[in-house]
Amino acid sequence: MTPLYEGKSKRLWATENPNTLRMEFKNDATAFNGEKKVSFENKGRFNNAISTLIYGMLEKQGVPTHFVREIDETNVEVKKVDILMVEVIVRNIAAGSFTKRTGIKEGHVFTQPIVEFSYKSDELGDPLINDDYIREMGLATPQDLAHLRSSALKVNDLLSEFFAKCGLKLVDFKLEYGRLGSDPSVIVLADEISPDGCRLWDLKTGEKMDKDRFRRDLGNVMEAYEEVLGRVKENLS
Numbered sequence: 001m002t003p004l005y006e007g008k009s010k011r012l013w014a015t016e017n018p019n020t021l022r023m024e025f026k027n028d029a030t031a032f033n034g035e036k037k038v039s040f041e042n043k044g045r046f047n048n049a050i051s052t053l054i055y056g057m058l059e060k061q062g063v064p065t066h067f068v069r070e071i072d073e074t075n076v077e078v079k080k081v082d083i084l085m086v087e088v089i090v091r092n093i094a095a096g097s098f099t100k101r102t103g104i105k106e107g108h109v110f111t112q113p114i115v116e117f118s119y120k121s122d123e124l125g126d127p128l129i130n131d132d133y134i135r136e137m138g139l140a141t142p143q144d145l146a147h148l149r150s151s152a153l154k155v156n157d158l159l160s161e162f163f164a165k166c167g168l169k170l171v172d173f174k175l176e177y178g179r180l181g182s183d184p185s186v187i188v189l190a191d192e193i194s195p196d197g198c199r200l201w202d203l204k205t206g207e208k209m210d211k212d213r214f215r216r217d218l219g220n221v222m223e224a225y226e227e228v229l230g231r232v233k234e235n236l237s
């Protein structure tokens, strides 16, 4: 069997249901647009467990997602969607590419969250784009974009509050959205929410508990992911 799609950290497989897919979390981790690549034992399992718990929490709070059910430790069933080629990034604290672009130091706390869009293109390295680019490139309508912005800010409120309970600061994160195959007028949250696509700092020590440990060679990458999973579990059951 071959997957319908293989990305850097996940594979998508067909199911017997024409409206759903099986999303498999791989152990591979990449950074800097695939330049740096390592496989971590258990990464797929940790990310699946974290993402599944968080998607459950978001659904309960009224955020529609692609999630259907957990199949096993590394697989979930998801609704078939057409992924929008716009990635939505929300930032609460300066870090990563924001610090490089602006010279503002890592750790600077914003007065209000910053919403950013990037063009989902590995070839171009997911460049930053704005509303006008998105309109002219036909990536989403202005109405869709307004929906993405308000949904991402709602997700930020829910996640910031939840991670605070877990003793973690939500510094920034990336979201992807898709149009339902069964009804393209409906846009739902898709992809995953895990330490691969969020920056999480320990509230007490400031220690990085996310993929920056891999990007910046800080060591104990899976120890941090496992700790995040433990705290998420503790606060959701």
Ligand code: TMP
Pocket (backbone or CB within 6 Å): 089, 095, 096, 097, 098, 126, 172, 173, 174, 196, 197, 198, 199
């Ligand atoms: P950045 O500071 O590198 O732009 O990243 C912002 C957030 O987006 C950070 O939490 C990591 C996440 N992210 C992804 O999930 N995928 C990516 O390809 C990149 C560049 C960032």
Ligand code: ASP
Pocket (backbone or CB within 6 Å): 008, 029, 030, 031, 032, 033, 034, 035, 196, 211, 215
């Ligand atoms: N996900 C991107 C890559 O695989 C970049 C990153 O997360 O740093 O290269």
